[in-house]
Amino acid sequence: MIQATYHKYSLIFKQPSGTSRGILKTKETWFLILKQNEKIGVGECALFRGLSADDRLDYEDKLKWICENINLGFETLIADLNEFPSIQFGLEQAFLSLKSSHSFALFPSEFTESKKSIPINGLIWMGSKDFMLNQIQEKLNSGFTCIKLKIGAIDFESELNLLKSIRKEYSAEEIEIRVDANGAFQINEALEKLKRLSEFKLHSIEQPIKPRHWQEMADLCEKTPLSIALDEELIGVFNVTKKKELLQTINPQYIILKPSLIGGVKGSSDWINEAENNNIGWWITSALESNVGLNAIAQWTFTLDNKMPQGLGTGSLFTNNFESPLKVKRGKLHYIKNDNWNFNIQ
16 A cells, blocks of 8 residues: 655745746745655655646645545556646656655666766846846856856847857857747747847747747747747647647747646657657756756656757755755766765655
8 A cells, every 4th residue: 555645845046036927036846755665755746836737726635636546556646637737747756766766766877877967058047137147157167068048037138238248258169058038029029039139149049929829939930040949838738639739830940848847757758759750859948846856857858868958957046955966067967876865845
């Protein structure tokens, strides 16, 4: 018999972090703990308020139902979680954890053996021009060769000047720049803004306009001089047929997969299969999980053998994250095999 409990946990940012949805000071998350004999399984259900499709009043009720019915088994439970992607991912983690030789060894590989690492982008948070420039310099000094800038918080001309100042110092061959608009552009101005951004030889832009405007986004993806990556567009699309329809309609250059927001490994794998069938590129990104969720995402990502820089560097943002073997060195995420976990949610 398996016993299951859930626990709420509030991650505290080291410094308030600016996004297009405002300033974040804390981040709510939930842990699913399974116990069977002497074994313990841990999974993180990383609800993202205001963004997750499962930001619902009955979220905790669903966690309670999972715990009360845990012995129905994984397949029965997961089938009832289609509209709760973060709980899907937490349940996947918890069962993998329960079955593994170590609670946090979910996908054993050369990554977990400390033999190989994962290239990642350095995330630059929104703020004043000086604040963003300081972050950029810090990332470059730390050995990152790919940076991702959140745009849409300061005025567009200032953001262009910021990009211009980076390109004065570093060529596209030296530093890959990705930008994320989080849907900040108005539809009637988006193409012109993409043209101006493309002058700085950027790798791509995430979600230039708000999601659920498929035809307008399709038009942008067809005309854009700058590769477009869909992000928020994928959230809340649960049906495989609908996923196929979305990608075939919009035909983006890339999609970005956040397992906590799109149904964990299973949901992300469905998107990857459809993307590859349509010659669309992809990469994986975390979504402000603790090191527990980040660990699961990183271990799974390594098994996919995607050579692009992934978005897996958010674990250092919090004052009360859990000590783990995950370490960022010279722009890569490493798993230090002999380092210990300190998972304590009391």
